Amino acid sequence: MKRLFLVFLVFGALGGVCLDLCGASSALPGVFNGDNLLWEVNLGMHQYTIPKVDGGQIFLGVDDSGLEHPAVKRTGGGIFMAMDAKSGQMAWQLVVPRNMAGRVEPFYFNHWRCGICSTPAIDGKYLYIVSSRGEILCLDRRGQADGNDGPFTDELGYMKAESGYKLGQKDGDIVWRFDLVKEADVFPHDVCGSSPVVLGDYVYACTSNGVDSRHAKVSNPRAPSLVVLNKRTGKLVAVEGEKMGYRTVHGNWSSPVVGRFGGQEMVLFAGGDWTLYAFEPFKPTPGGTGVEKLKKIWQYDCSPKAYQLRNGKKIPYTSWQTKSPDGPSEVIAIPVIHDGKIYVSIGQSPIHGPGVGALSCIDGKTGQKVWENRKVGRSLANVLIHDGLVYVPDYSGKMHCIDAVTGESLWEHQMDAGVWTCSAVVVNETILISTERRRTLWAFKAGRKKGVVGKCHMKSESITPVIANGVMYFPTQKRLFALKVDAGLFSVGGD
Numbered sequence: 001m002k003r004l005f006l007v008f009l010v011f012g013a014l015g016g017v018c019l020d021l022c023g024a025s026s027a028l029p030g031v032f033n034g035d036n037l038l039w040e041v042n043l044g045m046h047q048y049t050i051p052k053v054d055g056g057q058i059f060l061g062v063d064d065s066g067l068e069h070p071a072v073k074r075t076g077g078g079i080f081m082a083m084d085a086k087s088g089q090m091a092w093q094l095v096v097p098r099n100m101a102g103r104v105e106p107f108y109f110n111h112w113r114c115g116i117c118s119t120p121a122i123d124g125k126y127l128y129i130v131s132s133r134g135e136i137l138c139l140d141r142r143g144q145a146d147g148n149d150g151p152f153t154d155e156l157g158y159m160k161a162e163s164g165y166k167l168g169q170k171d172g173d174i175v176w177r178f179d180l181v182k183e184a185d186v187f188p189h190d191v192c193g194s195s196p197v198v199l200g201d202y203v204y205a206c207t208s209n210g211v212d213s214r215h216a217k218v219s220n221p222r223a224p225s226l227v228v229l230n231k232r233t234g235k236l237v238a239v240e241g242e243k244m245g246y247r248t249v250h251g252n253w254s255s256p257v258v259g260r261f262g263g264q265e266m267v268l269f270a271g272g273d274w275t276l277y278a279f280e281p282f283k284p285t286p287g288g289t290g291v292e293k294l295k296k297i298w299q300y301d302c303s304p305k306a307y308q309l310r311n312g313k314k315i316p317y318t319s320w321q322t323k324s325p326d327g328p329s330e331v332i333a334i335p336v337i338h339d340g341k342i343y344v345s346i347g348q349s350p351i352h353g354p355g356v357g358a359l360s361c362i363d364g365k366t367g368q369k370v371w372e373n374r375k376v377g378r379s380l381a382n383v384l385i386h387d388g389l390v391y392v393p394d395y396s397g398k399m400h401c402i403d404a405v406t407g408e409s410l411w412e413h414q415m416d417a418g419v420w421t422c423s424a425v426v427v428n429e430t431i432l433i434s435t436e437r438r439r440t441l442w443a444f445k446a447g448r449k450k451g452v453v454g455k456c457h458m459k460s461e462s463i464t465p466v467i468a469n470g471v472m473y474f475p476t477q478k479r480l481f482a483l484k485v486d487a488g489l490f491s492v493g494g495d
Contacts, residue, residue, distance in 0.1 A: 027479055029441045030456035031432075033491045038471065038482040039088040045460070047477050048117045048193070048421065053468035057091065057141070058083040059127060060475070061116020064095060071165030072097075078115030078132040080172065082143060085471070088482060092143030094172025095159045099133045108213035109134065109188040119195040121203065123231060126175060128196045128203050134181045134188045136196065136205050136227075138234060140173035149175050151233075176234035180207050184227060184236065187212070187219035189251035190349070195334075197256050197267075202237065202282050203229045204258075204267055210251030215319055221245035225252045226269045228282045228294065238282045240269070241293030247273035249317045249330055250349065259337040261364035266297060270331035270344060274303035276360075278367060298367030302346050302360050303328040304374065318352050325355035329378055333423075338385045338404065340364050345379040345392060350420040350436065354378055354396040361407055371407030376400050381423040382464075384431070386446055391426075393419035393433050399444065411450040416440050421461040427472055428489055434462030434476075443490060453490065 028037050046063040061080045067073075077098035082091040098110055110133055120127040120139075127139040140149050144167050148155065152174045155167055180186040189210025196205035205227055212219045224239035225248070244252070252272040258281075259266055267279045278297040285292060307328045308315060318324040329346040336343045342362040348355070357378040361370040377394035384391040389410070390402040395418035401410045417435035424433045430453055431444040439458045445451030460478040467473075467485060474481040483489060 027459050028481060029458050029474075031441055031443050031454045031490055032481075032483060033488050036484045036486065036489050038484055040479055040481045041083070041088045043475070043478060043480055044115070045477055046114045047475060047480075048114060048463060049475075050119045050464045051466050051473045051475055051480065052119050052122065053085055053466055053473060054122050055141075056085050058085050058473060058480075059120050059122075059141075060480070061118060061129070061132075063113060063115030064097075065113075067095060069093075069095060071162040072159045075160070076113040077110075080116045080129060080131075080139070082141065085468075085473075085482075088480070090170070092145065092170045092172050094139065094143075094155075094174070096131050096133060097158075097160050108211075108219075109190055109192065109208065112191060114191050114193075117191055117193040121196045121198045123198045126231070128198060128205075128231070130192045130194055130196060130205055130208075132192055134179065134186065134192055134208070136178040136180065136203065136229060136234070138175040138177075138203075138231070140175055142173070143169065144171045144173050145169045149173055152176050178229055178234045178236065180227070184224060184239075185220055186223045191253070193253045194255040197258055198231055199258050199265070199267065199281055201231055203231045204256040204269075205229070206252050206255055206269070208252050209245055210248060210272060215250075215321070218245050218248050221248070225271050226256060226294070236291055237284065238292045238294050240271075240277070240279070242271070242277060242296060242299075244271040244273050244275075247271075247275075249273065249328070251330075253332050255334045257335055257337065259342070259364055261340055264297075264365070266364070267294070268335050268337075268342065270302065270333075270335055272330045274301065274328055274330045274346060276300045276302055276331065276335060276342070276344060276362065278364075300360070300362050300367050300369070302331055302344060302358070304358055304372065307356055307358075318348065318355060320349070320351045323353045325353070327355070329355070329357060332380045334382045336383045336385060337364065341370055343383045343385065343390060343404075345376055345381065345383065345394075347378040347380045347395065350380070350395060350418065352378075354394070354418060357394060359383070359390070359392060359400075359402065359407075361404070373400075373402055373407045373409060375409050375412070376402075380420045384424040384426060386426045386431075389446070389448065391424045391431050391433075393424060395420060397435065399424075399433060399442065401448070401450070410448050413442075413444065413450055413452065415442055421477070422464045425465050425467070427465070427467055427485060428487070430490060432462075432465065434458065436461050
């Protein structure tokens with residue numbers, strides 16, 4: 001992996017962020033007009049979190065490679081931080097040290113040192129994330145500024161702070177903590193790379209349970225792939241009962257989402273067994289005291305049978321050791337809900353290379369297939385749906401535009417490399433997407449006919465941008481840019 005780096009300009013007791021304001025040193029990609037740049041912040045080498053903008057704050061996770069803290073050292077772990085949306089200055093940070101929990105074999109995650117990869121679910125005062133070391137954390141959105149909320153109060157021990165240090169207002173505040181490894185016997189694989197969702201009194205989260213270090217078998221197939229916790233106490237109340245672990249081919253990295261179809265609310269989760277499940281929202285059994293099972297409504301096989309069997313024999317799942325364009329793939333993308341339908345693609349770790357894929361459109365009420373498009377290769381991206389069109393990139397380097405109703409392919413464009421760090425977004429009728437390796441930001445005209453607005457080289461790969469209150473927050477693995485969204489945002493033909 002790349003050497004990590006994070007620069008902080010120390011202010012107050014804890015430090016903050018380095019701001020480069022609209023000057024010659026700016027790393028702003030060339031498709032943008034520099035006059036629209038409000039501020040930019042150095043973040044590091046590994047930043048995979050889609051920023052969450054809420055209540056004048058930005059929440060995101062990074063690696064800890066350049067951590068500046070008077071009492072906490074770098075461990076190859078992560079940082080979850082809150083920033084002011086207007087200035088980019090850090091309000092508080094929670095340091096999450098790297099921790100292998102004492103397991104050697106077949107314990108195999110957090111070794112890539114990717115930092116926090118979870119976008120928070122926000123519920124009033126509280127934030128819920130999946131940490132880089134296999135935990136679900138409930139955090140106070142104000143950090144320590146309003147005191148140390150419990151029941152968890154040992155942030156000093158958690159961050160491994162030096163003796164004598166006292167928590168300050170710029171430290172994060174853990175309200176409760178659930179350890180998936182110790183309390184649910186989960187063996188996460190590679191990274192804990194998903195985001196929770198809150199529905200009613202409960203938090204739903206993916207566990208990232210997966211195969212062992214030799215990729216030979218699922219370490220603990222009995223461990224749940226989806227868990228449900230009481231949002232106030234962090235107590236485990238339910239798990240999926242579908243035995244996904246016995247069919248998982250690599251890992252579980254998709255995120256649960258909530259949708260309403262035909263008047264019925266559902267929790268959707270795409271497992272590591274290439275199956276999309278719809279569950280009833282959890283309701284505790286009266287008088288029940290144990291951990292219950294979620295009730296399934298329907299399930300849908302996202303990987304075509306032609307990818308699973310050939311002449312009656314199973315087609316092997318590809319891997320980093322035996323790369324092949326054939327075979328089935330799991331779901332890593334997050335299902336997208338639109339107009340009563342669910343859109344989701346299949347894909348694999350980018351280390352496995354490009355291969356056959358499929359984009360499915362599923363009726364949310366029945367779980368039946370509406371259409372399937374196999375021109376889309378393996379993809380890790382969430383689809384973008386805009387004006388009746390679906391935009392999705394794949395790891396072969398193609399950008400696809402598809403009719404959302406019929407599934408007809410309208411156009412595709414071969415870019416210079418595959419896509420895996422981001423999903424497409426639309427701003428001012430322009431579709432933005434960034435490739436990995438070549439680190440090229442592409443801008444396409446939204447519509448049924450292909451039109452390339454421009455492209456440019458970037459210093460690091462783009463993460464999915466977010467638009468809020470007339471500002472686009474554009475993250476890369478190294479920096480976060482805030483750009484005013486207006487008619488002059490794009491510099492057409494930038495290179």
